[in-house]
Amino acid sequence: MPNFVYMSIPRNHHYVSQCHIKYFRNKEDEFYYCYNKETDKYYRKPSEKSIFSEDEANTRFHKGEIDHSSLEVDLQLNFENDFIKHANNIFDFIATENKDGKAIVSSLYYIIRYGLIADARSPHHKKTMDDGVNSLLKETARKIKILGDETQANSILQQIEDTKTKYSNLLKYTDIANSRLTRMGSLRFTIANIKTSDKFILPDTGCYLKRARINNYINPNIREIALVGVPLTDKIFIYGESTKVTSTSNDTLLINNTPSELVDSINKNLFYFAINTVITSDNTSLKSIVGKLKVE
Numbered sequence: 001m002p003n004f005v006y007m008s009i010p011r012n013h014h015y016v017s018q019c020h021i022k023y024f025r026n027k028e029d030e031f032y033y034c035y036n037k038e039t040d041k042y043y044r045k046p047s048e049k050s051i052f053s054e055d056e057a058n059t060r061f062h063k064g065e066i067d068h069s070s071l072e073v074d075l076q077l078n079f080e081n082d083f084i085k086h087a088n089n090i091f092d093f094i095a096t097e098n099k100d101g102k103a104i105v106s107s108l109y110y111i112i113r114y115g116l117i118a119d120a121r122s123p124h125h126k127k128t129m130d131d132g133v134n135s136l137l138k139e140t141a142r143k144i145k146i147l148g149d150e151t152q153a154n155s156i157l158q159q160i161e162d163t164k165t166k167y168s169n170l171l172k173y174t175d176i177a178n179s180r181l182t183r184m185g186s187l188r189f190t191i192a193n194i195k196t197s198d199k200f201i202l203p204d205t206g207c208y209l210k211r212a213r214i215n216n217y218i219n220p221n222i223r224e225i226a227l228v229g230v231p232l233t234d235k236i237f238i239y240g241e242s243t244k245v246t247s248t249s250n251d252t253l254l255i256n257n258t259p260s261e262l263v264d265s266i267n268k269n270l271f272y273f274a275i276n277t278v279i280t281s282d283n284t285s286l287k288s289i290v291g292k293l294k295v296e
Contacts, residue, residue, distance in 0.1 A: 009068045011059065015121040016052035016206040017075065017114070019083040023233035024202045026281045033283040035290050038276050042287065051279065052204050054123050060169035071169055078174045079114045086110040087232060094193055094236070094254065101189075101252030108189045108252065109181075112240035115228040116180045117173045118206035124275045126167040133168070134160050183215060183224050190239040192258045192266065199285040200231040201267050203274030207231070210269075214244040229269060234281045237266055268293060 014021075025032055031044040032051055045051050058071035086107035093104040119125045137156055145153035194200065212226035227241045237258075255262075267289050271278055280286050 010072070011056050011068055012049075012053050013055070013057040013059070013072060014053045015057055015123060016118075016202070016204060017080050017083065018048045019080050020114075020206065020232075021048040021051055021202065021279070023087070024279050024281050032279050033281065033286045034277055034279045035286055036277050037271075037274065042283065044283070045279075052206075052277070056166050057121075057123055057126070058169060059165045060167070061164045066164060071173065074172050074174055078177075079117065082110060083114065090191070090232065090236070090238070094191065094256075099254065104252060105189070108191075108238060108240065109187070111230055111232060111238055112187060112189075112228050113177045113181060115207040115209070115230040115240070116177045116225065119209060120171070120173065120176050122205055122275060123167070126169070130168050180225050184226065184242040184244070185214075186243045187240045188243050189252045190241070190255065191252070192237040192239070192255045192262060194235045194263060195257045196260065197285070198258075198260055198263045199234045199280045199282055199289070200237050200263065201270050201278040201280045201286065201289055202231050202234075203270045204277045205273050205275060208269045208273035212242075212245055214242050229266065231266070231270060264289075264292060268296075 021032070025048070031046055032048065033042070033044050034051070035042050056068065058075070059066065059068045060071065061067065062070060089104060089107040090111070093099060093107075137160055141153040141156040144156070207228060207230040209225050209229075210227040211223040213220065213223055214226050215222075215224060226245045227239065230238045230240075232238050271289070271293055278286075278290075280289070
């Protein structure tokens with residue numbers, strides 16, 4: 001009889017991908033330097049395995065079973081397996097003197113699609129969405145009970161009580177990214193590249209998103225994602241902005257020798273979009289970034 005080795009399915013799920021976090025590791029001591037906004041504490045981590053992760057964050061109840069893997073597979077196939085390849089393409093593009101912006105567009109789109117699902121992966125976002133749905137269900141049950149159908153009302157309330165997973169996780173990340181990108185339309189890309197000792201931070205949301213009214217609806221208050229800002233590394237930041245906002249052609253603009261004022265502005269957006277924690281590769285830089293924001 002052959003010996004079979006059964007591999008357990010990992011239940012600790014990252015909400016910022018490890019392939020992304022690794023670009024914020026200190027190259028000398030190999031630590032990650034972290035700051036928690038809620039506790040106002042600085043600390044360091046020796047490994048990305050316990051950074052921006054949570055048990056069963058991507059677990060869902062699907063087809064009558066507890067499913068720990070399908071969303072993880074979706075992430076791997078569509079947002080992670082080629083992350084390093086596309087990041088390297090961008091690094092090569094920055095280092096090339098005779099730049100062809102068209103050659104790098106597919107890699108920029110890959111990174112922006114990764115950023116488009118950043119908030120959807122956040123435990124805070126998932127809990128907020130589920131709490132909103134449960135609140136509506138409870139209100140529906142209350143109204144049904146007033147109308148006299150207590151059995152149906154109790155059935156709805158029991159449905160909430162019988163939740164089998166931490167989050168509902170009803171949508172695939174691929175579907176979210178494709179839907180959001182379709183509504184954004186074509187993008188204009190900007191690459192900011194730091195040549196000084198400054199650093200970009202990485203928030204627990206992986207990026208920051210900005211919304212604007214980019215499509216015409218009957219309701220004029222509908223605002224959709226119009227800009228995605230991804231700190232690819234502690235030195236390179238990528239903007240992807242809907243051309244519906246910029247009214248400019250779909251091109252690629254490279255900014256070398258990024259001025260400190262722009263770095264400060266980017267880090268400010270990243271810091272305030274973070275739920276709790278930001279990291280970077282250098283403790284002195286991290287304290288300087290946070291210190292500037294505290295005095296504003």
